[in-house]
Amino acid sequence: MSDELTPPSASTPPTEPSPEPITPFGKISTGAGKRSRLRKWTRRAFIGAGAAAGGGLVLGVGGIVFSPNRLSYVPDGAEGEGHLTTWIRITPNNHTTVLVPHCEMGQGALTGLGMLLVEELDADWNLCTIEEAPAEDIYANGYILHAFLGEVGVSIPGFMGRAFDFGSFKMAQFAGLQVTGGSTSTRGTGVFGLRLAGATAREMLLEAGAEQFGVSKAELVARDSRVHHEPSGQSATFGELVGRASELDLPSSPRLKSRDEYRLVGTSQDRADIPGKVVGEAGYGMDVVRPDMAYAAIMRAPVPGGQLAQVDPSPAEAMNGVEQVVQLDDAVAVVAKSYWHAQQALDALEPQFTDAGLGHVDTATIRGWHAAALDEEPLAEPTQGGQVVTAEYCVPYLSHATMEPMAATAQLADGRLDVWCGTQDPLSTRGVAAAVAGLERDAVYIHNQQLGGGFGRRLPGTYDYVEQAVAVAKATAPRPVKLVWSREEDMRHGYYRPFVMGRFQGVVDEPGRIHRWASRFTGRATDGLEADPPYGIKDKDIAVVTSPAHLRTGEWRSVAASQHGFFAESFADELAHAAGRDPFEFRRELLSDAPRHRAVLERAADMARWASALPDGRARGIAIFESFGSIVANVCEVGVENGRILVYRVDSAVDCGLVVNPQQALAQIHGSVIFGLSAALFHEITVKEGAVENRNFPDFNMVRLAQAPRVNVSFIESDAPVGGLGEPGVPPVAPAVANALFAVTGQRLRDLPLHLA
Amino acid sequence: MIDFTLNGEAVSLDVPPEMPLLWALRESAGLTGTKFSCGIGNCGACTVHLDGAAVRSCSVPVANVAGRAVITIEGLADGEALHPLQQAWIDHQVPQCGYCQPGMLMAISALLERRPDVTDEQVTESITNICRCGTYERIRSAVQSVVQKTDEDLDEENGNV
Ligand code: FES
Numbered sequence A: 001m002s003d004e005l006t007p008p009s010a011s012t013p014p015t016e017p018s019p020e021p022i023t024p025f026g027k028i029s030t031g032a033g034k035r036s037r038l039r040k041w042t043r044r045a046f047i048g049a050g051a052a053a054g055g056g057l058v059l060g061v062g063g064i065v066f067s068p069n070r071l072s073y074v075p076d077g078a079e080g081e082g083h084l085t086t087w088i089r090i091t092p093n094n095h096t097t098v099l100v101p102h103c104e105m106g107q108g109a110l111t112g113l114g115m116l117l118v119e120e121l122d123a124d125w126n127l128c129t130i131e132e133a134p135a136e137d138i139y140a141n142g143y144i145l146h147a148f149l150g151e152v153g154v155s156i157p158g159f160m161g162r163a164f165d166f167g168s169f170k171m172a173q174f175a176g177l178q179v180t181g182g183s184t185s186t187r188g189t190g191v192f193g194l195r196l197a198g199a200t201a202r203e204m205l206l207e208a209g210a211e212q213f214g215v216s217k218a219e220l221v222a223r224d225s226r227v228h229h230e231p232s233g234q235s236a237t238f239g240e241l242v243g244r245a246s247e248l249d250l251p252s253s254p255r256l257k258s259r260d261e262y263r264l265v266g267t268s269q270d271r272a273d274i275p276g277k278v279v280g281e282a283g284y285g286m287d288v289v290r291p292d293m294a295y296a297a298i299m300r301a302p303v304p305g306g307q308l309a310q311v312d313p314s315p316a317e318a319m320n321g322v323e324q325v326v327q328l329d330d331a332v333a334v335v336a337k338s339y340w341h342a343q344q345a346l347d348a349l350e351p352q353f354t355d356a357g358l359g360h361v362d363t364a365t366i367r368g369w370h371a372a373a374l375d376e377e378p379l380a381e382p383t384q385g386g387q388v389v390t391a392e393y394c395v396p397y398l399s400h401a402t403m404e405p406m407a408a409t410a411q412l413a414d415g416r417l418d419v420w421c422g423t424q425d426p427l428s429t430r431g432v433a434a435a436v437a438g439l440e441r442d443a444v445y446i447h448n449q450q451l452g453g454g455f456g457r458r459l460p461g462t463y464d465y466v467e468q469a470v471a472v473a474k475a476t477a478p479r480p481v482k483l484v485w486s487r488e489e490d491m492r493h494g495y496y497r498p499f500v501m502g503r504f505q506g507v508v509d510e511p512g513r514i515h516r517w518a519s520r521f522t523g524r525a526t527d528g529l530e531a532d533p534p535y536g537i538k539d540k541d542i543a544v545v546t547s548p549a550h551l552r553t554g555e556w557r558s559v560a561a562s563q564h565g566f567f568a569e570s571f572a573d574e575l576a577h578a579a580g581r582d583p584f585e586f587r588r589e590l591l592s593d594a595p596r597h598r599a600v601l602e603r604a605a606d607m608a609r610w611a612s613a614l615p616d617g618r619a620r621g622i623a624i625f626e627s628f629g630s631i632v633a634n635v636c637e638v639g640v641e642n643g644r645i646l647v648y649r650v651d652s653a654v655d656c657g658l659v660v661n662p663q664q665a666l667a668q669i670h671g672s673v674i675f676g677l678s679a680a681l682f683h684e685i686t687v688k689e690g691a692v693e694n695r696n697f698p699d700f701n702m703v704r705l706a707q708a709p710r711v712n713v714s715f716i717e718s719d720a721p722v723g724g725l726g727e728p729g730v731p732p733v734a735p736a737v738a739n740a741l742f743a744v745t746g747q748r749l750r751d752l753p754l755h756l757a
Numbered sequence B: 001m002i003d004f005t006l007n008g009e010a011v012s013l014d015v016p017p018e019m020p021l022l023w024a025l026r027e028s029a030g031l032t033g034t035k036f037s038c039g040i041g042n043c044g045a046c047t048v049h050l051d052g053a054a055v056r057s058c059s060v061p062v063a064n065v066a067g068r069a070v071i072t073i074e075g076l077a078d079g080e081a082l083h084p085l086q087q088a089w090i091d092h093q094v095p096q097c098g099y100c101q102p103g104m105l106m107a108i109s110a111l112l113e114r115r116p117d118v119t120d121e122q123v124t125e126s127i128t129n130i131c132r133c134g135t136y137e138r139i140r141s142a143v144q145s146v147v148q149k150t151d152e153d154l155d156e157e158n159g160n161v
């Protein structure tokens, strides 16, 4: 047993439960007294290493455990509170496997995170496999929190609130969080966990090499999965050294590389998931097939909080292929031999739902609520002299509208529950599924699938599709059932980007300087940070007003930055025009104490040749916004034809600190521009009689090739910590388009989506 | 029973004639590469080839394909040899989540079949498939990397204009 570490092996699909509990610390099992610990790292990470079954080295790095009252980490003796976030296994055949605690939703997280580790390990990228860690508690991703703490002090990002015990700070263990979102993948895990794991393993291999060659470790270098002793020309593969390395004590201070030593990070590497995605083999939640599986379609009460009052199941039951009608508290589902049979039969039903007393609410009602909330908190009259500029902005509810509608397959049999679905957080999904099934978490197995888009829709707190699938599976037990949401169901039951209204007031003086920036906006208590512009303005008065609620809301790609980018950068433009200044020069001047922002702004303007002439009927708009540790500036070139807004070109400059995988970074910015543009031009979830009116893509239209502008991207590397890339590209899209539209038409559009008068 | 040719092989599916081809493919024939997204013929995720033309399988009753030839993403490659577009998709690392890509590949491969020298403008005009992840920029470059260049294109590229 002593060195029997049983890590998930390559032959075990990552989401299968391990037959035995995985021991987080390889060395621990040889006796607590012998545990090696990295002194220097004790307060922020646990690390363990040992021999793998069949020979080879296994090394794991664990997450942070916070003590109750302060931001120090629980040191020694906290067994069971460590959460292994990263595993490395190097086998005697010189192959390296890295398990990364993040899921792949197309943002290249696995590849990027793997690169950070392999860089420190000095392994040959072609001899490495990067896999997603299974949904086991010991993988819970504590590092995610640290990435945020680095940015915002002790405030907890909103999407964690639901799954986080703030009082104890024991996030990972308490809530079972293993989350991909908030652009934290390359920020948190990457920087704090993976690099450490890679560097530690490299030190142990060097040590083993020093013993083998009989030289000092300082004379050795690791490169391409080999340890070299250049003076003598000797070298050995990692695989040849792992046997000895696995017996060594952990090094006391593994050295992390400085950025100028990077060889792999900063080069474009292909993603491993892509070949499967071009031949139709990638398996999404929607694609799961289990033996003897039934299919279900569902309709939930259209008004939030509504319940199923009554339904006559007979029209469905009479239909071919239908097995049963399942009534839930707030929904009705039909189980049939195919999804199509199920949906046809569901459409034949006339369920009656209650409306929770909200049947009178429509979009205008909601707008009125927000205006009334802001009326309660009026902005003070400015005390300075100068021109006072005021503006009111408003953004609608938005659906994530992932290309893959929600779907989950569940099977309750022999006291265990299996769930196959795509989720951004397998661990909390497990908790949710266990609660519905009335089982212990240990009896629940989550088999995570590829996600056909996430954007925040499959984050903790949004697993209603899993809850429903488990509820229906109780009725079909022991048979498995796949629940598929129609696009219409998906559109009507999202966790929407909130409806938000903001009121702004600024003062500009004669030479064109800003003296005051004041705002009140509806939202959550934590939203204030995004609303504080980087501009050097002495008198700032910014505050959030608690938002009235109607539809369910959630985290939508770039979260609160999605509205605040539009508000703040539209208003900055209004102030520039009020001051009679060029919008670029105006911002540039106000950023004299923010060199990173200024460099990004200047780069975007250079790329677009800001001051150069354009064809008649076209103009440029500029916007800059920081979110998730990255700064993005966009210049959009916009025109109007037959009343339609056309965006010809977007120049995007990005400072995300470090670019790990340039080609993936580029793809993220491309995607963000399109995502932001769909919202700017088309997207609006509207409410009538309490329910969402939108049904499908015709009334929630998407940018397609014909509307997709040419996008040029330029990255500026800085010494800043690694910033996110999945989301920061979104906020500066809508304001840059709106600002350009103002320049073309003279119309200042303060509501999204942008509709010309 | 509906009989047709699926990826080169004769199949016989026991499904109602009005069932959309999409569901017959996914749930009866067991080919899940063809994707469901909107179900109303709007997004293109379910695109397949019917006698060589791109169709949105969510909006084609399976009865309509009786006696005809259907190719899905699983049959786009020629055995082990990927279709040139599939290879270009890998070379240009086109997909993000990938969910729309089978439909994209089927729609664009049918277009290329008709117009081997298709221009970027023609692709932009005729391909209305949705990619929520916004991979359009790479789709454009990948397509242009496989189109057959006309003599004029080559002249232009070589600076002989
Ligand atoms: S699923 Fe067929 S076109 Fe959208």
Ligand code: FES
Residues within 6 Å of the ligand: A106, A403, A452, A453, B095, B096, B097, B098, B099, B100, B101, B130, B131, B132, B133, B134, B135
């Ligand atoms: S790659 Fe995700 S929808 Fe196109």
